[in-house]
Amino acid sequence: MAFAVGPAGNLGLRLVFSKTPEPSLTYGLLSIQAAAKQAFSDSLIDSIVGYTTLTLFFRPLVLDRERAQRWLEEQAEQIGSLADALATSCRTVTLPVLYHPSVAPDLEWLAEHQNLSVDNVIERHSKTPYFAYATGFAPGFCYLGTVDERLATPRLSTPRANVPAGAVAVADRQTAVYPCASPGGWRLIGACPTPLFDLHSDPAALLSVGDTVKFEPISMDDFRTLQARQDKA
């Protein structure tokens, strides 16, 4: 696999693979991330796995650029074997979703736009297991792929000023759950009552890169019960 290692600012290094994102590549990047935490311990202050990248940030003055670069290159060479070891240890998380126009302002629009019934949109969105390729945008936000071709829609040209927490959204071939209320340009097709980010839990984020995520359609009654349980907690 073709890759390159280079600087990410004056305190970072980035490993980039030139290929289409896929779970096996993500597993490989996660293995290298775990190995980097061991190899560099305290001198590594942060590390982020993206779709096809791993970025490492070091404490000032401790980065031995040549050595770290060589280390990353050696890891990248053997990424295939690393990926296999990790693939079996990743989790599957099932998230309950209420697909209903009262909580999903774009559900009917999407069905009409794609010439599908609402039930068919729900079926297509909930039958596929998704893979968590990357995080970002907001705490606990995970970019999930890959969405059924027939559900692929462009983002809103003007993002909504306020998307509620728990909104289940699609954009292009990606889907996600908004962990907290925020502005957002994705199309909203459902609502998930499970909190995705809680500072007082450990870990704070429910989803992490490498997870497999399944959406399970629930009824309005179940949604209300789950939401009430959350409000109580």
Place this chain on the structure above:
Amino acid sequence: MRTLGLIRSGIACTIQDSGRMGHQQNGIPPGGAMDMYALRMGQHCLGHSDNQAALEFAYGDLAFETSHPCRFIVTGAPTIISIGHSERDSGRIEETPAHQVVTIKSCGQGIYSYLHVAGGFNTPPELGSRSTSPRERIGGLEGRHLRDGDTLPLGAQINQPNLEYLSNPAVRQRDVLPLRFVPGFQFDAFLDAARQTINSHVFSVTPRANRMGIALDGEPVDTGVVSLLSEATCYGAIQIPPDGKPIILLNDRQTVGGYPKAGAVISADCQRLVQARPGQRVKLVAITPQEADRITWLEHHYLETKLS
């Protein structure tokens, strides 16, 4: 309990320490003081450790009183401090009696000033830091900007000051502020003309500047790069959005981004950029990673020398 009451909170007033490390994978930016030198120097003067928190405020406009007699120092963008009828320049350890109104006013230079109080601000750390990330509602006081009338808990004033006085190297007027940067991978893929504009054009700092980033104005850069998969953003990243006007990403940046990036301005020059007022002219200068390492070394040792 010792407390500090904010009478006037001014602009963009937040609690900041040296930042929240290790959580970017979960979408949480590092935050921390915009002018890290000013934070370190103030904390050092009071005999605190580097990662204790200060009040960061923009365009110097603050008024406070404390419940008990207190030592404090204001660093960063220079200000005039009034305690009762006496006025003095910032950058020196001061003492204020209990319930005395202290006002801080800008001198018209720089952006961010820091109020450090002996004993430190004792708000609860979240994910290992007291820094406030308002967008994520984490840290500081209820994860938000501070408001008039807020009361902040202070720690016990135990340490003796290390230094009575310091000068801040970050706020120095320059006609054109050089921003040295380490080119990233994507820079090679930019059109020749784009690389040339970035390397030769004099840009200027716009008022579209906050803790997330600083937008520059100047000749638009057409990178020729269409779209990219989101990847981690780094401190100082020179992001080129579709309008071609570079944005330098800073402490409260989103942790990933998909816009093309020319590279990243080195930390030492970011420290000067954050104190630059709108209209300040800047020039991007590409340097090698090795040169960047050398400058980082020099800056840190300069600071160590100043603080010893």
